[in-house]
Amino acid sequence: MDIISPAIRRSDVASACSRLLRTKRLRRFCGGTPMRSWSRATTNIPKTEANKVPEVQLFEERSLKLAWYAGWPDGGHNYSYPHQWLRFHCQCAECRQPFSNQRILDPSKIPGNITLLDAFIEGDCVVLEWTDNHKGRINLKWLVENHLHKLEKEDKSELSLKKSHSIGMSVIDYKELEKSEYVRHLYEAILKEGHIKVHGLPTTPGTVKKFVQDVFNLPVQRTIYGEVFDVMSTDKPINVAYSNAELKPHMDLVYYESPPGLQLLHCLKFDESVQGGESILIDGFDVAEKMRYKFPAEFNVLCSTPVTFEKIHYEREWPVHMRYRRPHIVINDKREITGFFWAPQFEGPFFASEGNVERYYDAYRKLASLIDASPTKKSFLMRPGDLIIFNNRTWLHGRNAFTVSEGVRHLQGCYVNIDEFQSQAQVTLFGNKQRIQFPHVGNQSF
Amino acid sequence: MDIISPAIRRSDVASACSRLLRTKRLRRFCGGTPMRSWSRATTNIPKTEANKVPEVQLFEERSLKLAWYAGWPDGGHNYSYPHQWLRFHCQCAECRQPFSNQRILDPSKIPGNITLLDAFIEGDCVVLEWTDNHKGRINLKWLVENHLHKLEKEDKSELSLKKSHSIGMSVIDYKELEKSEYVRHLYEAILKEGHIKVHGLPTTPGTVKKFVQDVFNLPVQRTIYGEVFDVMSTDKPINVAYSNAELKPHMDLVYYESPPGLQLLHCLKFDESVQGGESILIDGFDVAEKMRYKFPAEFNVLCSTPVTFEKIHYEREWPVHMRYRRPHIVINDKREITGFFWAPQFEGPFFASEGNVERYYDAYRKLASLIDASPTKKSFLMRPGDLIIFNNRTWLHGRNAFTVSEGVRHLQGCYVNIDEFQSQAQVTLFGNKQRIQFPHVGNQSF
Structure with missing residues (x-):
């Protein structure tokens, strides 16, 4: 047999x-x-x-x-x-x-x-x-x-990857990624810290997609914004990101059942004359845990109240009318947080019984304040050749407003599917020899 | 302003x-x-x-x-x-x-x-x-x-699309799809009945992807099986579908957070000498509703017990180690069924407390029996040029075993993302004039 x-x-x-x-x-x-x-x-x-x-x-x-x-x-x-x-x-x-x-x-x-x-x-x-x-x-x-009882035990296993908090950000040089130990470091940083910065990429358009293919050995995750999107100020932005306005911390494309997993943003141009425009990252899962600790009742409201996220836009090449209803926080049977959804920019109409409206907005406001005050916030300027990779399912991102005057700020971005990333991390780091209990990657798996 | x-x-x-x-x-x-x-x-x-x-x-x-x-x-x-x-x-x-x-x-x-x-x-x-x-x-x-209160009211609106049950299957001729009213009919049949058959496609490889682009105006949903996959018997199948064995009713790729939405299967070759190999469709949401009605306690077990779905396969061009834990049935705050996951072929290890093991398998067995006995079952032979489109999130599919002797049975398939399909259905059928309450498409949106 x-x-x-x-x-x-x-x-x-x-x-x-x-x-x-x-x-x-x-x-x-x-x-x-x-x-x-x-x-x-x-x-x-x-x-x-x-x-x-x-x-x-x-x-x-x-x-x-x-x-x-x-x-x-x-x-x-x-x-x-x-x-x-x-x-x-x-x-x-x-x-x-x-x-x-x-x-x-x-x-x-x-x-x-x-x-x-x-x-x-x-x-x-x-x-x-x-x-x-x-x-x-x-x-x-x-x-x-x-x-x-594997799942209960494995948390204590030395082989499990623990979430870690660092004040700074892991940085890696692009050339180092030719060595497999640096690729391993890349995966580990994303799994444990949620983000990593890579310096010294060429500033050729399309590099970000090539990076995903060459370094992760994965295809990019295509969305209604295509495979690769350009973030630069335009007159008639189809997305607020494509303007020079402040971009409050949020997650991308939460109106998809499975929003993008990794987000990669590659800086092609950031002229010295541009004022402001710092990139911002905030640990959404950390904020959600703080919410549970500080406001347990309101935490439960955010776990049980579905809200509408939507992207309704007919004046674009591919007209879209997307609408998805889900709670901000998703927990599993052990009450661990497995999903977090925060994108004030894309909130649609809130449907509820009248009695729940104030209760919800009260909890919402508390969560928004915790995000604003989060000590996990990282703020940094991208320079041409910089690449930032972060988990769009656990971390929020944003940017400060900027004035362009004559200069240009041009980022190019793409996504990686969260389940394919997790699979590739297991294959690359441990293969089939040992099954690893990862920290929750935010894909709502129990 | x-x-x-x-x-x-x-x-x-x-x-x-x-x-x-x-x-x-x-x-x-x-x-x-x-x-x-x-x-x-x-x-x-x-x-x-x-x-x-x-x-x-x-x-x-x-x-x-x-x-x-x-x-x-x-x-x-x-x-x-x-x-x-x-x-x-x-x-x-x-x-x-x-x-x-x-x-x-x-x-x-x-x-x-x-x-x-x-x-x-x-x-x-x-x-x-x-x-x-x-x-x-x-x-x-x-x-x-x-x-x-829109959501409660809209259910009663004449403009909402109701799920409908028919004994047969809607069939449409490929040439008719040049007319927009037939394209509308295509969308409506998929939303209301969950499936439709299209006759008379060319039998050129790649037609199925072109169909998605031309008729739905959508890109295909790429997965670990690529953009287009071939279903034919091979010696070393990387998937049981690629053999001539019976394929019990299941959903595809349930180890993704967002498994494929629509599935399209296009028959390129089905020689007369092939014995068996009938395609089978069963309404999973209907079975889940029956489960709630006949076995309410066991229904709750299946809503609250996470099970493992996995695809662990290193001996393929793209080695994968995917694992996702979720309950078989997902309900929303109104206890409506919003998600259903059934794929015995891809079940991984079941983790639970010992007390829950028999309770779970008892409920599982009851659900499996309801699937076997479902009156919604449709069984049909695909002929060259036939295309079947069904919602992989609400319907199960399978096929009877077949003997090839000298003949060939060759299907080509691809997927469409469930959220993009729903968006396109709204855009095509109603545009922005009227928001429609669709039947649940199985994407777990509340």
């Missing part, structure tokens, strides 16, 4: 196979009574590094316990796997198509009362025999990495 | 101006006591079509009431506009940048105790004088179309 678990490459399987030689057949479950106590079982396990096969213990009526030696990626613990869970995650070739790794088993065909009859280790898998006559298998490495 | 409300084009403003000639200055609010009762006010309004200026009634301490004549788009009613709401929605050139229509007022600067001092009609606007010395204005048409 050709087994490729979704978490493991062929080469990994080969090396795992050579490591794990013992085949163990274990005790059959009889009548719901534990055959022996767990404490005795664990005590008996010789904890040598060489002995890496997990101990299979089938003495629970509805779940299988596996004791993992410390040598395993998340080992040194015993984890319980409910029978139902194991059956649904079967990785045999009948249940999961070998090359594509996609599940082909029909979940509705699994009986509700399915029970495990037997389990034993064979090679790098645990083989599972079921009351519906199915004989399946699950890769051991996958099992230890994806136990039920 | 150059006022362009976000809901109105210059030409609309001009015609509105010519219609609305009367300027009315009304009673000043004194000390919180209503100056007269609402009933008397409404009784006094002459309800002739010619007299279209709304009656401004400033007799409430915290809100402004406007009585709209039946000639207005949503008229024949009186609506109450809270002061705070009016101030935040100000459309004067100081608060909203004329050409881009974006809001430039700083919401944190609006005092919490702001009160309206005076209000009167001038041209096509209501002019509002505030205690913070601001003098603003809001377009009348925008006001009547965007009153607080």
